[in-house]
Amino acid sequence: LGRPREHWAELGSTNDRALAWARAGAPHGALVTADAQTAGRGRLGRAWASESGEDLYVSAILRPDAGKPIGALGLAVGAGLREGLSRWLPAAQLKWPNDVLVEGRKLAGILCEARWVGSSPEVVVGFGVNVGRSLFPEPLAATATSLRRELGEATPSREAVLGRILPALEAALEQFFSGGFAAIRGRYEPHCALRDRDVFVDMSNGAGPKVQAKALGLADDGALMVALADGGPPRRVESGDVWLA
Ligand code: BTN
CATH class of the missing domain: 3.30.930.10 (Bira Bifunctional Protein; Domain 2)
Structure with a gap:
């Protein structure tokens, strides 16, 4: 380079x-x-x-x-x-x-x-x-x-x-x-600063509300895996933003 x-x-x-x-x-x-x-x-x-x-x-x-x-x-x-x-x-x-x-x-x-x-x-x-x-x-x-x-x-x-x-x-x-x-x-x-940390995520590219979650780690394609605080299966975050809680 x-x-x-x-x-x-x-x-x-x-x-x-x-x-x-x-x-x-x-x-x-x-x-x-x-x-x-x-x-x-x-x-x-x-x-x-x-x-x-x-x-x-x-x-x-x-x-x-x-x-x-x-x-x-x-x-x-x-x-x-x-x-x-x-x-x-x-x-x-x-x-x-x-x-x-x-x-x-x-x-x-x-x-x-x-x-x-x-x-x-x-x-x-x-x-x-x-x-x-x-x-x-x-x-x-x-x-x-x-x-x-x-x-x-x-x-x-x-x-x-x-x-x-x-x-x-x-x-x-x-x-x-x-x-x-x-x-x-x-x-x-x-x-990785996020692994196993409590975070807020915006699941909709910077335009949506922040939801509380725990960061689980990264998938093989680089997506961030999170568990939302209100339960349910792990979710993928592919774009958008995330903040440390
Ligand atoms: C971000 O954190 O949102 C990304 C910032 C990227 C800034 C760099 S500075 C050099 C290059 N030219 C730009 O206009 N942006 C990137």
């Missing part, structure tokens, strides 16, 4: 630039980075605060082989990202589907977007890592963290962080493309 690479002082969104570059034929592994984004996007239509100039905003173009299942790709990206960051924060955890948390606060987020060209997926994997910022705009102050907030003076440079993330990401993706989520379960599950 990273050949070729484009770096911008400011972009609307690195994902948007990568989607356009992919359409124009950029190869597997091409990478877009920016110092700041004016329209950083998160999952479920949310914004991603991107003005600091001290954090990582990265989008990679992937061209998986035709026919490979990519439904759980974001979980592989999360696992790789967490591994790269564990060099500095060994206790970092994954909150399904793919947020990286430190003591319950969000350190990094991932937004995967794909389109099909015939039977071949063209994928943009975007991630933002809070590296150097120590102040967050409300209401993020209570729920977000950064390498700076966790490590103070010992905070590594953005390039050093990216330099650890990319090889870990490559390894996780290679394993995922050869064996699906089952092949990377061992990279994900030991670091």
Whole structure:
């Protein structure tokens, strides 16, 4: 990942630039980075605060082989990202589907977007890592963290962080493309922040009410399995959102 690479002082969104570059034929592994984004996007239509100039905003173009299942790709990206960051924060955890948390606060987020060209997926994997910022705009102050907030003076440079993330990401993706989520379960599950925890889930893509449940673990296709508090058989959560109770 990273050949070729484009770096911008400011972009609307690195994902948007990568989607356009992919359409124009950029190869597997091409990478877009920016110092700041004016329209950083998160999952479920949310914004991603991107003005600091001290954090990582990265989008990679992937061209998986035709026919490979990519439904759980974001979980592989999360696992790789967490591994790269564990060099500095060994206790970092994954909150399904793919947020990286430190003591319950969000350190990094991932937004995967794909389109099909015939039977071949063209994928943009975007991630933002809070590296150097120590102040967050409300209401993020209570729920977000950064390498700076966790490590103070010992905070590594953005390039050093990216330099650890990319090889870990490559390894996780290679394993995922050869064996699906089952092949990377061992990279994900030991670091899952939700397993056996009480949670609230939104079963309808960010639009519905939060219901109380216990997180049971992940199915082989990467779906989150939960037991709803009002009983019944285990239910699958395939998209949407989940919060620790
Ligand atoms: C989330 O947690 O909801 C996902 C956040 C993803 C943010 C990154 S920053 C780089 C890339 N460009 C974007 O516009 N979004 C992703």
